[in-house]
Amino acid sequence: MEKVTVVNDLVIRFSNVNGTGSASANEMFAKSIFRMGIPVTPKNIFPSNIQGLPTWYEIRVSEKGYLGRRAGIDILVGVNPQVLERDIDSVRSGGYFIYDSSKKLHDSYIRKDINYIGIPMIKLSMANYERARIQQLFKNIIYVGAVATLIDMEIDVIKEVIADQFKNKPKLIPANYQALELGINYIKENYSYPLQFQLKRIDKNDDAILIDGNTACGLGAIYAGATVMAWYPITPSTSIASSFEKYCKKLRVDPETGKNKYAFIQAEDELAAIGMVIGATWNGARAFTSTSGPGVSLMNEFIGLSYFAEIPVVLINVERGGPSTGMPTRTQQADIISSAYASHGDTKHPCLYPSTPAECFDLTVAAFDLADRLQTLVMVISDLDLGMNNHMSKPLKWDDDKKYDLGKVLSADELEELESKGEKFGRYLDVDGDAIPNRTIPGTHPSLGSYFTRGTSHDEYAKYSELGEVYLKNVDRLAQKWETAKTIMPKPEFYQEGNRGNIGMIFFGTTTYAAVEAMDKMSDKGIIIDSMRVTAFPFGKEVEDFVNYYDQLIVVEQNRDAQFRSLLILELDINPKKIKSVLNYDGIPITAHQIVVGIEKQILVNAQLN
Amino acid sequence: MSYLKPKFHHPSLKPNKVGFIKSDYEGVISTLCAGCGHDSISGAIIQACYETSIEPHKLAKLSGIGCSSKTPTYFLSNSHGFNSVHGRMPSITTGANMANKDLIYLGVSGDGDTAAIGMGQFVHAIRRNLNMVYIVMNNGCYGLTKGQDSATADFGSISKAGSSNPYPGIDLCGLALELNATFVGRSFSGDKTQLVPMIKAAMAHPGFAFLDVISPCVTFNNNKGSTRSYSHVRAHIEETSLFDFVPHQDEITVDYDEGTVTKLELFDGSSIHLSKLAPEWDPTDRFSAVNRLHAAKSKGNVLTGLYYIDVESEDLHVKINTVDKPLNKLTQEELCPGQSQLDVINDSFR
Ligand SMILES: Cc1ncc(C[n+]2csc(CCOP(=O)(O)OP(=O)(O)O)c2C)c(N)n1
Ligand code: SF4
Ligand SMILES: [Mg+2]
Numbered sequence: 001m002e003k004v005t006v007v008n009d010l011v012i013r014f015s016n017v018n019g020t021g022s023a024s025a026n027e028m029f030a031k032s033i034f035r036m037g038i039p040v041t042p043k044n045i046f047p048s049n050i051q052g053l054p055t056w057y058e059i060r061v062s063e064k065g066y067l068g069r070r071a072g073i074d075i076l077v078g079v080n081p082q083v084l085e086r087d088i089d090s091v092r093s094g095g096y097f098i099y100d101s102s103k104k105l106h107d108s109y110i111r112k113d114i115n116y117i118g119i120p121m122i123k124l125s126m127a128n129y130e131r132a133r134i135q136q137l138f139k140n141i142i143y144v145g146a147v148a149t150l151i152d153m154e155i156d157v158i159k160e161v162i163a164d165q166f167k168n169k170p171k172l173i174p175a176n177y178q179a180l181e182l183g184i185n186y187i188k189e190n191y192s193y194p195l196q197f198q199l200k201r202i203d204k205n206d207d208a209i210l211i212d213g214n215t216a217c218g219l220g221a222i223y224a225g226a227t228v229m230a231w232y233p234i235t236p237s238t239s240i241a242s243s244f245e246k247y248c249k250k251l252r253v254d255p256e257t258g259k260n261k262y263a264f265i266q267a268e269d270e271l272a273a274i275g276m277v278i279g280a281t282w283n284g285a286r287a288f289t290s291t292s293g294p295g296v297s298l299m300n301e302f303i304g305l306s307y308f309a310e311i312p313v314v315l316i317n318v319e320r321g322g323p324s325t326g327m328p329t330r331t332q333q334a335d336i337i338s339s340a341y342a343s344h345g346d347t348k349h350p351c352l353y354p355s356t357p358a359e360c361f362d363l364t365v366a367a368f369d370l371a372d373r374l375q376t377l378v379m380v381i382s383d384l385d386l387g388m389n390n391h392m393s394k395p396l397k398w399d400d401d402k403k404y405d406l407g408k409v410l411s412a413d414e415l416e417e418l419e420s421k422g423e424k425f426g427r428y429l430d431v432d433g434d435a436i437p438n439r440t441i442p443g444t445h446p447s448l449g450s451y452f453t454r455g456t457s458h459d460e461y462a463k464y465s466e467l468g469e470v471y472l473k474n475v476d477r478l479a480q481k482w483e484t485a486k487t488i489m490p491k492p493e494f495y496q497e498g499n500r501g502n503i504g505m506i507f508f509g510t511t512t513y514a515a516v517e518a519m520d521k522m523s524d525k526g527i528i529i530d531s532m533r534v535t536a537f538p539f540g541k542e543v544e545d546f547v548n549y550y551d552q553l554i555v556v557e558q559n560r561d562a563q564f565r566s567l568l569i570l571e572l573d574i575n576p577k578k579i580k581s582v583l584n585y586d587g588i589p590i591t592a593h594q595i596v597v598g599i600e601k602q603i604l605v606n607a608q609l610n
Numbered sequence: 611m612s613y614l615k616p617k618f619h620h621p622s623l624k625p626n627k628v629g630f631i632k633s634d635y636e637g638v639i640s641t642l643c644a645g646c647g648h649d650s651i652s653g654a655i656i657q658a659c660y661e662t663s664i665e666p667h668k669l670a671k672l673s674g675i676g677c678s679s680k681t682p683t684y685f686l687s688n689s690h691g692f693n694s695v696h697g698r699m700p701s702i703t704t705g706a707n708m709a710n711k712d713l714i715y716l717g718v719s720g721d722g723d724t725a726a727i728g729m730g731q732f733v734h735a736i737r738r739n740l741n742m743v744y745i746v747m748n749n750g751c752y753g754l755t756k757g758q759d760s761a762t763a764d765f766g767s768i769s770k771a772g773s774s775n776p777y778p779g780i781d782l783c784g785l786a787l788e789l790n791a792t793f794v795g796r797s798f799s800g801d802k803t804q805l806v807p808m809i810k811a812a813m814a815h816p817g818f819a820f821l822d823v824i825s826p827c828v829t830f831n832n833n834k835g836s837t838r839s840y841s842h843v844r845a846h847i848e849e850t851s852l853f854d855f856v857p858h859q860d861e862i863t864v865d866y867d868e869g870t871v872t873k874l875e876l877f878d879g880s881s882i883h884l885s886k887l888a889p890e891w892d893p894t895d896r897f898s899a900v901n902r903l904h905a906a907k908s909k910g911n912v913l914t915g916l917y918y919i920d921v922e923s924e925d926l927h928v929k930i931n932t933v934d935k936p937l938n939k940l941t942q943e944e945l946c947p948g949q950s951q952l953d954v955i956n957d958s959f960r
């Protein structure tokens with residue numbers, strides 16, 4: 001079999017047992033590729049478990065810079081005996097299965113069409129280290145050294161990454177180097193190397209960073225001036241809280257007093273978490289919470305209160321596989337409808353859909369301004385893939401000239417000015433036609449500006465009323481405010497100059513990675529499809545113009561029921577016949593291949609219909 | 611900054627130290643049933659705030675849902691108020707308090723609002739020692755939904771419809787003591803002499819001050835056989851002591867007999883004066899408070915007055931070490947680290 005060398009285009013999967021320290025070894029491996037300047041996308045496919053269940057770490061390397069998943073595993077490093085058979089089956093024909101040969105592989109596991117490379121990982125580790133836990137940990141570094149040698153990685157880069165990783169425990173560095181060498185030397189002494197899959201430095205990553213979306217959201221909240229965070233642990237959102245706390249400890253401690261310029265409260269449940277946020281923003285602080293689907297479900301009653309009483313809230317929803325407890329450690333975009341229309345009665349909420357970590361940062365910041373400006377709840381909708389996996393991303397950027405937009409908050413002087421003009425402050429009074437009223441913060445003035453906040457029907461002066469006309473005036477103003485929102489939401493992104501064909505593709509969030517690659521694949525095939533990435537709900541004029549232009553629309557999304565398609569139809573009055581779907585909802589991020597196949601099928605169906 | 615003083619002075623009423631007359635602390639006309647205990651508690655709150663010269667904008671009033679939770683509209687119209695959702699007043703108050711540690715937070719709830727749907731938030735606000743006054747207007751029933759038994763209704767208490775409650779009642783004071791609440795007391799809506807100073811003391815206490823106020827529902831739970839009727843409560847009241855509160859600005863004018871008065875100094879210099887104490891009870895000893903409560907209950911009595919106070923109470927802000935300046939007063943300059951720090955952070959991800 002002739003082997004053609006493939007450079008910088010590879011999918012490698014590590015199959016490990018959860019809780020054995022493999023994650024950190026695998027991450028160092030991915031980071032080393034990143035530091036060689038080669039675009040890389042690592043994905044953690046992990047169980048809802050602390051120790052013992054199978055976990056996979058998949059790395060895609062793409063010289064072209066494609067950051068979505070790609071099917072077809074070229075190299076599988078299988079160190080989990082529980083799933084050997086499944087792992088071996090998953091290697092693509094002509095690929096490699098690298099395993100721990102400390103124990104002989106049973107004959108039934110031998111496939112003729114793939115290559116096997118045995119490395120006595122645990123034996124080597126036991127021969128060199130004493131304690132069982134240490135043997136386990138260094139076994140991981142041994143395979144890193146071995147695989148790196150097989151694909152011709154720069155060992156010095158890996159050493160640098162190890163040194164960075166252990167910079168606070170420098171004593172561990174030599175031992176890690178030693179384990180790395182054990183793996184390197186074993187390959188050098190026993191196999192011909194490198195394989196046809198090879199990595200070469202290309203320095204293509206410019207100023208990119210390798211970061212997860214949740215860390216970026218946490219930082220975004222700090223930069224946006226959030227002082228109160230209330231939350232309840234739930235995968236995959238927990239690391240937003242960890243990020244907020246970690247960076248607050250670095251950036252928000254008063255150096256003189258050692259006291260904190262933030263309150264970080266682990267609530268007793270999600271109801272309390274959002275209640276605390278509402279209380280804090282009502283009282284003039286910027287506050288937020290983060291959660292996932294089950295938490296949002298619990299928050300629904302309060303979400304309605306924030307809508308009706310017009311209290312700014314920032315809620316970051318990191319979606320996971322639903323319904324119910326669903327697949328807590330798998331990804332989906334399946335909270336689109338339940339987020340947009342959360343809570344009973346006529347309610348709708350602005351949503352933002354970041355697709356990269358840099359955008360997690362930017363849109364978290366934007367969410368605070370929008371919430372304050374619109375005096376309503378704004379949801380940032382991320383997902384497990386974006387939130388918990390590292391992604392190559394543009395660096396995080398803050399404009400030092402930017403000023404927070406705190407919206408229409410009246411000061412004591414402004415209240416006195418109103419009074420002197422003989423005008424009365426009305427908490428729910430539209431004073432300038434944008435349907436956004438003024439608000440006051442408790443403690444502002446001893447005798448002016450107080451009002452009573454309630455979730456019951458109220459008039460322009462916040463007084464209780466069940467009169468039909470009073471109710472209508474208020475809820476119709478809220479509808480009008482929704483129109484104002486449309487004009488200030490972030491704009492969609494387009495991928496072509498002007499409109500070209502008659503098919504438009506629509507996607508959002510993490511589907512973007514695969515969609516961008518699919519666009520290239522399709523244009524290689526001569527299929528012309530124009531694309532739009534939606535970043536926000538409610539949909540503005542740009543989105544409306546795009547959907548109206550095309551004869552056929554295809555929405556690519558990651559849920560079973562085509563929720564985003566429904567949202568577009570509902571809000572933009574699109575003829576359902578002209579809007580089709582490409583869906584992926586098995587919990588693993590969508591691939592470009594799936595999109596291309598899905599679209600070709602739709603085009604075919606359409607051609608037959610015509 | 612100079613403020614306009616309220617201009618609706620009633621000549622017959624004397625302005626307090628901050629220039630407000632009593633009616634400045636009132637609210638809109640109550641829409642509760644005539645004779646409802648809750649209205650008396652509103653009256654006590656008005657009196658306590660007027661007498662302690664609280665500036666209305668330095669207090670925020672919050673509640674859940676229920677007849678009791680409607681009362682914040684009936685007092686302190688010059689204060690911001692928040693009538694939230696059923697059972698969730700504690701979380702709203704927690705967030706508000708985190709945003710601004712300088713205000714007084716007066717939370718009002720019902721026995722349904724607290725002991726059933728809101729039990730989770732109630733116990734966690736205690737656990738955090740949130741600096742607030744938490745008043746339960748306890749009528750043993752759900753007034754607003756027309757009289758169902760609540761979780762605090764006593765075992766065997768007879769409802770208006772004539773049925774006997776088969777479940778033991780949850781004693782919120784007993785629970786609060788168990789959970790290490792730092793200020794626990796019970797009072798009766800019909801006993802303003804006791805209730806007003808207790809509210810004042812609760813407002814001065816730096817931490818979670820819990821007041822369970824028995825407040826008869828005249829419409830649904832004032833019948834014969836009910837243990838929350840006016841007549842039953844009046845007949846079975848037993849006080850831990852006579853209670854008085856002296857704000858820190860006031861000189862003590864009353865002559866207390868040293869031998870029979872216990873004086874407890876509060877954090878802000880004010881003090882609580884207790885006289886005619888039951889001999890086996892020490893208000894700073896939680897264990898004796900629990901015993902005292904059980905002794906009264908075993909006699910079928912309603913124990914009112916202060917049960918327990920931790921004079922060294924440290925509230926949530928102390929626990930989480932926040933800056934002295936309220937968080938809602940911090941400026942962008944104080945909060946946003948700027949691009950230079952972000953450059954360093956970006957570098958750590960390369
Ligand atoms: C989520 C929710 N469930 C139920 C209700 C209906 N509800 C309104 S008040 C109330 C009970 C109030 O009882 P309590 O707190 O004791 O107040 P009271 O009216 O007795 O003063 C209930 C069940 C509601 N408002 N919200
Ligand atoms: S129903 Fe009962 S609790 Fe409600 S207002 Fe009437 S008397 Fe008061
Ligand atoms: Mg009640």
